[in-house]
Amino acid sequence: MSNNYFNTLPLREQLAQLAKCRFMSMDEFSDGVEALKGKKIVVIGCGAQGLNQGLNLRDSGLDVSYTLRAAAIAEKRQSWKNATENGFVVGTYEELIPTADVVLNLTPDKQHTPVVNEVMPLMKKGACLSYSHGFNIVEEGMKIREDLTVIMVAPKCPGSEVRAEYVRGFGVPTLIAVHEDNDPKGEGLALAKAYAVGTGGHKAGVLMSSFIAEVKSDLMGEQTILCGMLQTGSLLCFDKMVEEGIDSGYASKLIQYGWETITEALKYGGVTNMLDRLSNPAKIKAFDLAEELKEIMRPLYNKHQDDIIDGTFSRVMMEDWANDDKNLLGWRAETAETAFEKTPAGDVEISEQEFFDNGILMVAMVKAGVELAFETMTAAGIIAESAYYESLHETPLIANTIARKKLYEMNATISDTAEYGCYLYNHACLPLLADFMKGIKTDVIGKGLDTTDTGVDNARLIEVNAALRSHPVEAIGAVLRGHMADMKKIV
Amino acid sequence: MTQILPSHIEMKSIKIENYTAAFGESFTLNNINWTLEPNQHWVITGANGSGKSALSAILAGAGHKVSGSISGLPQHIEIVSFEAQAELIERELKKDDADIMDVISEGTPVREILEEGKALYPEFDSALLDQLVAMFKLEPMLDRSFRKLSTGETRKIMLIRALANNPDLIILDEPFDGLDTASMQLLQSLLKSKIDSIAMVLVLNRFDEIPDFITHIAYTDHGKLQHSVDINNKQAYDDLYQLLHLKTTELSVPATDLSDRPPSLNPKDPLVRLKNIKVAYGDATIIDGLDWTIEAGQHWQLSGPNGSGKTCLLNLITGDHPQCYTNDIFVFGMQRGHGETIWQIKQYIGYVSTALQWEYRVSISLRNVILSGFHDSIGVYTKSTDKQKAVADQWLALLGMKDRANEPYNQLSFGDQRLLLIARAMVKHPTLLILDEPCLGLDDINRQLVLALIEKICTSGDTTVLYVNHHAEDQISGITQFKQLEKLDAQSS
Ligand SMILES: NC(=O)c1ccc[n+]([C@@H]2O[C@H](COP(=O)([O-])OP(=O)(O)OC[C@H]3O[C@@H](n4cnc5c(N)ncnc54)[C@H](OP(=O)(O)O)[C@@H]3O)[C@@H](O)[C@H]2O)c1
Numbered sequence: 001m002s003n004n005y006f007n008t009l010p011l012r013e014q015l016a017q018l019a020k021c022r023f024m025s026m027d028e029f030s031d032g033v034e035a036l037k038g039k040k041i042v043v044i045g046c047g048a049q050g051l052n053q054g055l056n057l058r059d060s061g062l063d064v065s066y067t068l069r070a071a072a073i074a075e076k077r078q079s080w081k082n083a084t085e086n087g088f089v090v091g092t093y094e095e096l097i098p099t100a101d102v103v104l105n106l107t108p109d110k111q112h113t114p115v116v117n118e119v120m121p122l123m124k125k126g127a128c129l130s131y132s133h134g135f136n137i138v139e140e141g142m143k144i145r146e147d148l149t150v151i152m153v154a155p156k157c158p159g160s161e162v163r164a165e166y167v168r169g170f171g172v173p174t175l176i177a178v179h180e181d182n183d184p185k186g187e188g189l190a191l192a193k194a195y196a197v198g199t200g201g202h203k204a205g206v207l208m209s210s211f212i213a214e215v216k217s218d219l220m221g222e223q224t225i226l227c228g229m230l231q232t233g234s235l236l237c238f239d240k241m242v243e244e245g246i247d248s249g250y251a252s253k254l255i256q257y258g259w260e261t262i263t264e265a266l267k268y269g270g271v272t273n274m275l276d277r278l279s280n281p282a283k284i285k286a287f288d289l290a291e292e293l294k295e296i297m298r299p300l301y302n303k304h305q306d307d308i309i310d311g312t313f314s315r316v317m318m319e320d321w322a323n324d325d326k327n328l329l330g331w332r333a334e335t336a337e338t339a340f341e342k343t344p345a346g347d348v349e350i351s352e353q354e355f356f357d358n359g360i361l362m363v364a365m366v367k368a369g370v371e372l373a374f375e376t377m378t379a380a381g382i383i384a385e386s387a388y389y390e391s392l393h394e395t396p397l398i399a400n401t402i403a404r405k406k407l408y409e410m411n412a413t414i415s416d417t418a419e420y421g422c423y424l425y426n427h428a429c430l431p432l433l434a435d436f437m438k439g440i441k442t443d444v445i446g447k448g449l450d451t452t453d454t455g456v457d458n459a460r461l462i463e464v465n466a467a468l469r470s471h472p473v474e475a476i477g478a479v480l481r482g483h484m485a486d487m488k489k490i491v
Numbered sequence: 492m493t494q495i496l497p498s499h500i501e502m503k504s505i506k507i508e509n510y511t512a513a514f515g516e517s518f519t520l521n522n523i524n525w526t527l528e529p530n531q532h533w534v535i536t537g538a539n540g541s542g543k544s545a546l547s548a549i550l551a552g553a554g555h556k557v558s559g560s561i562s563g564l565p566q567h568i569e570i571v572s573f574e575a576q577a578e579l580i581e582r583e584l585k586k587d588d589a590d591i592m593d594v595i596s597e598g599t600p601v602r603e604i605l606e607e608g609k610a611l612y613p614e615f616d617s618a619l620l621d622q623l624v625a626m627f628k629l630e631p632m633l634d635r636s637f638r639k640l641s642t643g644e645t646r647k648i649m650l651i652r653a654l655a656n657n658p659d660l661i662i663l664d665e666p667f668d669g670l671d672t673a674s675m676q677l678l679q680s681l682l683k684s685k686i687d688s689i690a691m692v693l694v695l696n697r698f699d700e701i702p703d704f705i706t707h708i709a710y711t712d713h714g715k716l717q718h719s720v721d722i723n724n725k726q727a728y729d730d731l732y733q734l735l736h737l738k739t740t741e742l743s744v745p746a747t748d749l750s751d752r753p754p755s756l757n758p759k760d761p762l763v764r765l766k767n768i769k770v771a772y773g774d775a776t777i778i779d780g781l782d783w784t785i786e787a788g789q790h791w792q793l794s795g796p797n798g799s800g801k802t803c804l805l806n807l808i809t810g811d812h813p814q815c816y817t818n819d820i821f822v823f824g825m826q827r828g829h830g831e832t833i834w835q836i837k838q839y840i841g842y843v844s845t846a847l848q849w850e851y852r853v854s855i856s857l858r859n860v861i862l863s864g865f866h867d868s869i870g871v872y873t874k875s876t877d878k879q880k881a882v883a884d885q886w887l888a889l890l891g892m893k894d895r896a897n898e899p900y901n902q903l904s905f906g907d908q909r910l911l912l913i914a915r916a917m918v919k920h921p922t923l924l925i926l927d928e929p930c931l932g933l934d935d936i937n938r939q940l941v942l943a944l945i946e947k948i949c950t951s952g953d954t955t956v957l958y959v960n961h962h963a964e965d966q967i968s969g970i971t972q973f974k975q976l977e978k979l980d981a982q983s984s
Contacts, residue, residue: 037830058816059810061831061835063830081773085813086813086814167850169834169863169868170868404585404586
């Protein structure tokens, strides 16, 4: 069965791999797509990443075709339509894999083991196999034939954005890595760089990292702050508001759209800007709540990170895969039955500012979650750049899916790995915060602070502002966001 | 309880008195006094940015009231405008699952969009809906995804929807733009058949589009209602016409930055050679067996009804249509699908269309919008040279926006945005300039400005123009080649 690759490495090597992460400079990409020119690229799977990456690579002058499992072709499934309507050649594994110089595995992570086992024997000697997420290599310990080069090019955005940004003449931040055990010809880095250029990623910033750092940080981010915290926060805030007699339609709307609105501020100016949107008394309140939350939740974040690092998380999850997803599907069904999920957003107008004013606790939860995830990751040896992308950068994306689809659909939409981790987090976090929630009233969730009292202690405000701005996630965030903003207003 | 007004015969007059309203940071409608009596049907006209759309929109509750009052508004008002269209498109984009993690969704079907009013309005007119759908020959679209419609088609759907909702008052902002002549006549006659039950306010740029049932014209300028004219008052009407046709100053096209030109082309090659083009989605064939060659210096006008594949054809040339890789296409010395990048192709092309305007949603300065034309990007991600910046400033001066170089683009009026995108397309003196209905949404003065510019470009020598237009009147003297597309039978495959 599967064998956790990370656990086979000596500690020194484990730490070195986790810490691997470097922001590359633009002139490292001066060779453009040269390393892939004239090579035959075959993509397995034509879903969100497969289709959009392929469109970009083809528009960058590369030779792209798609291979799908036989049933998808025979039944003309959506993936087949995606590929053919966009004018790509589509063929079976037998037809296309043997001709490929580079095979991009863009199937769902859960399917990687069977898919790779099936295509590997068909691959040309000396060809390259590429992933957009390292789970299969790192957590399942997939062994790839020695003559094959193995790389990763992972856009840090949904597939549709990968395409939309390319069409505008830009790209999305991208992480690349070479699997050092599989770089027989030493060409892995050149191929990964050319691939990143082909998708436009080099224009928005590329992190040179390792399979291990990518997986361990990606898993940590998605199960804690991204999906887990927002799910737990939604349920707790909703139940509290209803308990306090707030109209349930209002409560539902405040939460469903609130995450999106407050994290929009996060996206543009980090945690600092998100809190700056609050009045001074509310800001201090949110800060204090977040400090309290961080203290209560820190052991949970540590546990998630530990379980991810030592492989417990993926082992337990894969046992559930082998057990027909019993836990996953059970938890998914439970989510559908929660009061928040079953209460539709009311037909009430909530202004942009009101989401902040009446959602102080939500702001505190986002702050606590982002900072904890970032702190825990960096303490585990993951470099700040990586930790930033996997925590703060992606939070607005998930908030966006909640705004559109609430929790059940959010969970069905994210990867199974993220979903599984989200439920684990949620189940542990709900009881953990039970006491804390007893002290919560509508002033911090639902109604906002009493506006007659707007006085604050200057010294305290200065202290809070300084603490906000000096958090390490803010420092790295300013640099990375600055990099993108620079590009946009370079002239 | 909703109270149904039988018809507007019983409607009160709408009185707008000393009304001042703000639209965003930068635009205000000032001290409007305007009365719309029952049985009157109005056209509002004026230059781009003069406030004609804003004036119509206050009837539908838009703008932030500063002072004054509005009374007598009927209960059910429908508005169809570029803003409303953009809003609906935005709403549909937001629904798009593809934007989130994994799923590629098909989007809302057209039928659902059309019938949204059924549940909302007891007066909803299903028979009229069917009649309109048939009239515009839209039956084959009903099950298609709304998002996949062309701009012209979306516009028709909005119109049909608003009419079928059967309001007391309908506000139509540029209802005829983007319609071919046949569709426009159909729509005019249909509107005419409803004037007894629906009060109409139309915002129009062109005097020659004013339907004969219109009784009054309002003329806006600088956020004020400058003139209200009874259509039977011949003298006042003529003056107004003149006002809108103010002579424009002598124009000259700014030079470009010659240091950054794409590789020169073999003069023996055509710019574009399309052979036996086929484009189909599933079973629906859009283009079948088309051949077309564009030689350097040969200016073309391309026309055809909505849905005949004009935009699709242009996208094959620009590389924006994915099926360009499955067709025999030779552009600018490159046979498509042989290792060229789309950026190598785009460097020879300047391009303007309404679709581009929808997509150009970035909050950058006016100068940067023009500069992005040197890089073929939406937004600016590459450093521009001093020469390029100087050229951009000349274009701003030409458009009368010299002092506004650093203002944000997304706060401009629709017409001003269009002018800027035209400058963006022309700024590099492209080998091929593609203008897909460039005058859509422009008033007469700006339309003349644009047409004059195109004529200048046509005679300047280094740019070949490909001009797409419905309006036969908007002919350009330098264009001698015409290509007409016909709508294929949706059935054949
Ligand atoms: N989505 C993101 O935001 C994102 C971001 C960065 C990286 N990634 C990574 O990108 C990879 C692909 O993810 P995705 O979101 O693009 O997945 P997806 O949208 O679910 O697409 C998966 C594709 O694989 C095919 N497929 C499913 N099961 C298969 C099997 N057993 N054998 C062969 N083909 C199969 C599917 O087609 P049929 O079912 O029709 O065969 C579909 O075309 C993953 O490694 C993921 O971690 C995703």
